[in-house]
Structures are given as C-alpha cells and as structure tokens.
Amino acid sequence: MKIVAIIPARYAATRFPAKLMQLLEGKTIIRHTYENTVATGLFDEVIVATDSEIIFKEITENGGKAVITKGNHESGSDRIAExxxxxDVDIIINVQGDTPFVNKGALExxxxxxxxxxxxxxxxxxxxEEEKYIEDKNYVKVAVDKYMNSLMFSRSVIPYPRNKEIAITYYEHIGVYAFRKDALLKFTEWEVTPLEIAEKIECLRYLENGIPLRMIVVNGIGVEIDTPEDLERASRALKL
Incomplete structure (x- = not known):
C-alpha cells in the first residue's frame, strides 16, 4: 500500500495572514510541519502543495519537495486532490501546514x-478540557458515535451541556485527514454544501454526502496555529 503525505499550504490565511511563514523558535511554521512529517519515516513521499512562491521557495531551498497549485481552491482537500x-497512491494523508507539532504516534x-x-x-x-477553548469558535469541535464515527463538526459547543449533572467529554477536531484516493477525488466532484459554507469546515462536505469520518483520539499533537495567540502558546510549548 503506497502512502503519501501532502501538506496544503495557503499563504493568505484569513484569520492570520502569512501565518505559515511566521517564525517559531527560529524556523517557519511550514518548515516545522514539513520536517516533522518527513521525520516520521511513515511515507513514501511528503509534498507541500501551495499557491505561494514564497512558501514554495521556503521548502525547496531547504531541501524539501513542494509543488505550485491553483490559487482558487475552496479547501485544503481540493488543493491536495489537484x-x-x-x-499512483492508495492512501493520502493531509497534514495541515499549521500543525508544527505533528508526530509519528498520531500519524501511525x-x-x-x-x-x-x-x-x-x-x-x-x-x-x-479548558472552558475557554471549548467555547472558542476557532476550535472546531466534533461529536462522535460509539464506533468513533463523526456525527457533526461545529465551531459551536457540541454537545450542548443541557444536562449539568453528567460529565461531558469535548473533542477538538485536529486538521489532519486521511483518505483513500477515490474518496478524495469524489470530494472534489461534489458541490460545496450548506453546512460547510455556514461553518467554514471542509469535512462537513463528507457528512452532508453520507460519508462519516473515522475519528482517532490522540494526545500531545500540540498547538495548531490559527491566531497570533496560538503562535505564542506554541513558542512557550517548545521552551518547556
């Protein structure tokens, strides 16, 4: 089974422009992500897919592999599908460019x-676990069934704690996806769906077309960089 990792890397992020080129302890976020993905040794190939010459040069001039893609993709999944x-590949792992702490255990x-x-x-x-993150719209939450298949993704609090007498486990969705090639290509054939548009969460397109995601609980994946505050948290984490 041939397995590749493709890292979608858009330069003009809405919430934190040029975030992938921000320095995290002397190295750009995208280089941390790329090099940590390569270091796992799990993949036949690791590629950065970007619309940016700046990011392309950052990777290739430091010994990595990158390709330039179209600039008008609706999502990271559309970008890696290109x-x-x-x-010739069986499984594609979509490692988000803003996950600099990605590690072998999680990807395995x-x-x-x-x-x-x-x-x-x-x-x-x-x-x-922290309430401020549970309520933060920048943290995408996911609810799952007893087989660990996704039921819903939302920036809102799910499940809503109507019953205050029980303990509720809240899960944050981490933007690392894996697809069989045929499922990824089918994704690109579907129109953008209503929930996907409303929440700005691309994987809702799968749910709205009847395909659940199998969810895996991991520990220690670290900070995803969505805001300047996240970058500060990531910097503190590296110094621990």
Missing amino acids: VAKEM KIIKVFEDATVKVASLMQIL
Missing part, C-alpha cells in the same frame, strides 16, 4: 485505521 489525482494511528476496508476517510481529535 496533486494526488496524477499520483490514522494510517492503521485503513486496515478496516469500510473506512473511506479518517481524522484526528484530542480532548478539550
């Missing part, structure tokens, strides 16, 4: 679920 459609877990032939798409999540 690259993957011409590749997401690859392993494809031993189940019924799994078409998978993703990662971690437990959210």
